[in-house]
Amino acid sequence: MTGKQQTVQGTLSAEELMAIHAYWRAANYLTVGQIYLLDNPLLREPLRLEHIKPRLLGHWGTSPGLNFVYAHLNRLIRLRDANMIYVCGPGHGGPAMVANTYLEGTYSELNPDISRDEAGLRKLFRQFSFPGGIPSHAAPEVPGSINEGGELGYSLSHAYGAAFDNPDLIVACVIGDGEAETGPLAAAWHSNKFLNPAHDGAVLPILHLNGYKIANPTVLDRIPPEELRSLLIGYGHEPLFVEGDDPSEMHERMASVLEEAFGKIREIQEHARAGSGGKKRPRWPMIVLRSPKGWTGPKEVDGLKTEGFWRSHQVPLSGLAGNAEHLRMLEDWLGSYRPEELFGEDGSPVPEVLSATPAGSRRMSANPHANGGMLRKSLDMPGLAPHAVQVSRPGERKAEATRVMGGFLREVMRLNGAHRNFRLVGPDETASNRLQDVFEVAGRAWMEQVLPEDTDLGPDGRVLEILSEHTCQGWLEGYLLTGRHGLFSCYEAFIHIVDSMFNQHAKWLDASRDIPWRHPVSSLNYLLTSHVWQQDHNGFSHQDPGFVDVALNKKADIVRVYFPPDANTLLCVTDHVLRTWDRINIIVAGKAPSWQWLSMDQARAHCEVGIGIWDWASSKGPSDPDVVMACAGDVPTVETLAAVQILREHMPDLNVRVVNVVDLMTLQPREVHPHGLSDREFDGLFTADKPVIFAYHGYPWTIHRLTYRRRNHANFHVRGFNEEGTTTTPFDMTVLNGLDRYHLVQSVIERTPKVESTGFRLKQLMETKLLDHYGYVRAHGQDLSEIRDWKWNALV
Incomplete structure (x- = not known):
């Protein structure tokens, strides 16, 4: 006793x-x-x-x-x-x-x-x-x-x-x-x-x-x-x-x-x-x-x-x-x-x-088991084609990217069920994050009482949910370090709860690489969704994209950050990260219905490089652009394309190049990060002297931090989250932070010599649009019809 x-x-x-x-x-x-x-x-x-x-x-x-x-x-x-x-x-x-x-x-x-x-x-x-x-x-x-x-x-x-x-x-x-x-x-x-x-x-x-x-x-x-x-x-x-x-x-x-x-x-x-x-x-x-x-x-x-x-x-x-x-x-x-x-x-x-x-x-x-890489076996992976969203031309249809990802993860669960070497963890958000298809083959683990009305809950479940991000992180780290695989799905704002745990795991991986007897372990994979730009049920407390900035403090060889712009690129990125080892992979993707841009073949090619010019969205004029419109993230991509469409309509002689970034680490020099572009490749995309208007999912200074060594960095103007938030419409969130299409068009006019003196009327029109939006959204609680009904028009 x-x-x-x-x-x-x-x-x-x-x-x-x-x-x-x-x-x-x-x-x-x-x-x-x-x-x-x-x-x-x-x-x-x-x-x-x-x-x-x-x-x-x-x-x-x-x-x-x-x-x-x-x-x-x-x-x-x-x-x-x-x-x-x-x-x-x-x-x-x-x-x-x-x-x-x-x-x-x-x-x-x-x-x-x-x-x-x-x-x-x-x-x-x-x-x-x-x-x-x-x-x-x-x-x-x-x-x-x-x-x-x-x-x-x-x-x-x-x-x-x-x-x-x-x-x-x-x-x-x-x-x-x-x-x-x-x-x-x-x-x-x-x-x-x-x-x-x-x-x-x-x-x-x-x-x-x-x-x-x-x-x-x-x-x-x-x-x-x-x-x-x-x-x-x-x-x-x-x-x-x-x-x-x-x-x-x-x-x-x-x-x-x-x-x-x-x-x-x-x-x-x-x-x-x-x-x-x-x-x-x-x-x-x-x-x-x-x-x-x-x-x-x-x-x-x-x-x-x-x-x-x-x-x-x-x-x-x-x-x-x-x-x-x-x-x-x-x-x-x-x-x-x-x-x-x-x-x-x-x-x-x-x-x-x-x-x-x-x-x-x-x-x-x-x-x-304490040197889990000795026991690690690669996952049996499903093909991507059966899960792909059919896209014959950009912007013809919408899909929920993470729901598509959920179908893919369901098949990962199915194929590896006998091996019991893959777990999905998260703080009560699997269904909220649109990954609920996994429940068709693997319910939630639960050893307590189950009521008749409960769903997808029981002792044999393979999805681990507890409303403690710390516990989810610790479970997954222990699972990976003993030779298995997994993915952590979390609301973007609250992954910060495990900042310190992330730091410790990153340090562990970094130290392990220099120890010859430590075998590689499966990567720690995060899906961050319900993100800053779409918070229908929540407000300012749920709006923080800063986990990426924490991650970027770690050594370049450990961290990877991905911003897939649509469902097919998300599938490609998911397939990739589940095959990697000794990394921390962060995927940021929205769960709301969003326009789809790339076919599966196009998505594969785009993700293989991690960055690229979208010719179908760029001007058809000379190869040397007047301005580069860059974007990283699903919502920034939509707003960039909407801005490009406005510019095409009102300034058809302006040569615009669209660059989309999936792999954020490509922005760093190659000598700093293994995924980084050489200076020649970077200049080939962003030019050596033209203005670059960059729409970014997170805090603007992150892009400056990654590109400050580049020759054209002085011409980079980045728009992103500026810590302005509330419970409002998705488009109003972009307006509050200056990431919307109208502010992007204004930035092009202000920073592109070719139209700086002739773009006054368009700039004034954009200001009128912002005023119209401000009044309408506060009177009606929803966005203007031209925002709600917007579609990409390739003919403009």
Whole structure:
């Protein structure tokens, strides 16, 4: 019972207890060594200042608990042949994770220069949080890791993402009690409502209560024990408690509780897979481990409590250069683990320590699920032609682009249903975003009560919906990092909720590329819809296209951004991104009925290059234009073409070139982005000296940011979203932000020398049109008929 120390006898034999304790001591020693030591890795001579790192970095407080859990999970794996990975939520536990992977041998196998001897130990210690070495967190450099942990809150959603469609896998997820205070983690507890024991794996949450954050107590450690139990039961778990500070008793209790939890997991799965379960959510076990922060470290430093207090959070002993007593205390602390008993003459771990580790791919640091690219198989992809919108000439018909995409994704689901390696995630928006055709073959996953009137809801669903963008992102990241594929559909304005998670995943992919043993994983794909330019039911709060700007801060080789102008280009882009790896692909596309411009063959060719001149929309005159009308995005494309039509009617001698951009990254120079155009290619499209009126879906300065190195950048005038929004008509939104056809025509007149002096009447007419629009839309609540009924007229 929580709050009391239960005595469990007989779970461990005397030999097991000695081995597991020796392993734990060794892991703790290696952890402290990484934080402090530059040399003298086995204390074979008196510790001197020159053996100490000049900058002491890293975190000790959470590490002994992480090592304790790791040691006992290893025992369970050996005992039950469990297929298990370790998700480390406490972000600063990097030295502990490195220590365990070193003891298991995986670290040296992947990094032969870090050998399992004294020389290797010296390098292991030196490299930690050291220039040219490895980070302080459980980063991609750590074998077995799928959770970096530098930013807290994502471990549990990552764990569930890894468990979905992985029936034999158990994901042990250690959640720090500081991490448990974050919003993403709090929402992620509900992931068990979506996990089906019949075909999914299991997650074993281990809530590690060591009582403190950096300088404050933690909420879950301080609330009354029965309140904590009730909270965890309310989340749908059966909590099992391991509490204390005496190592021998804690080893016994942890071994017993882990066996109990494993037995419950297997019982749940066997019941579900025998056909007698799997339709109702079980009560999954979890473990609450309460142990002292900085366990086995210095109890007091300078007369102040350290072990079991926040002072042990980072580096308990600092200022060693000016404090000989601290240096002596560090030597005593390291010596308390008795390294001479743990490492042989050559510095390798002794057989007693090694006997506590699993073998081969059963080692958590060598489990292929934690290096998911090893397991990744390409999706079986449907053809595009059956889903194409038939377009014999531009602008002859309308279609809902994302509804067409939904039919394509339905076939992706169908073709890969047997493999169970593709999931669609989103915050309650699959149908709202017009992707509901997927429900014909894969409903929404749901392990709670289903009412007769519910639709597309049940335990076998493969669409994951929860109104938490954090949880959706975490699920998909865990799913991808363990070798599968997926797509995240979200309202454009609210994808910002996962800005930080996006950043962390981008950094993970970037770091992984430089690690030769990390295999490529499927790309993280976003569909951003219900976008800024069409918010019929919503207003200013739903109008923000700025996620692309966040994405562009990442390294060019990681990020791709696509603005398909119609349904067929959206199909081509979707097909492409689902075939890629080690990327983050962002697709921005509207869901409202919109004009269709390209046939499937034309769309393929356009998307292959990512940018191009639309000859059918451009003037038929000389090849050298007077002005370039560029556009990126579905609504900007419509407004650009409408502006071109006005110019053709009123200024037939003006030579207009229309350039449409699907792949935003083509605007960057080739030396900056692999999709970028050379300067010669860019000038071939946009000219070297003519005005460019660019209608862009998002914030105008994004285009300037991408093109500032180009020779003709000074002639670029970009119109886009200027943070003007409200609940209004789609066309009025473009007017409020100056993206509409009338403002575009005015921009052409103002910036094109050929018509600057002769275009006064047309410019005045455009002003009259804007005034007419202003009065009409506010009087009638809808756009003028000339806007509602507009069509592209190729004969003008």
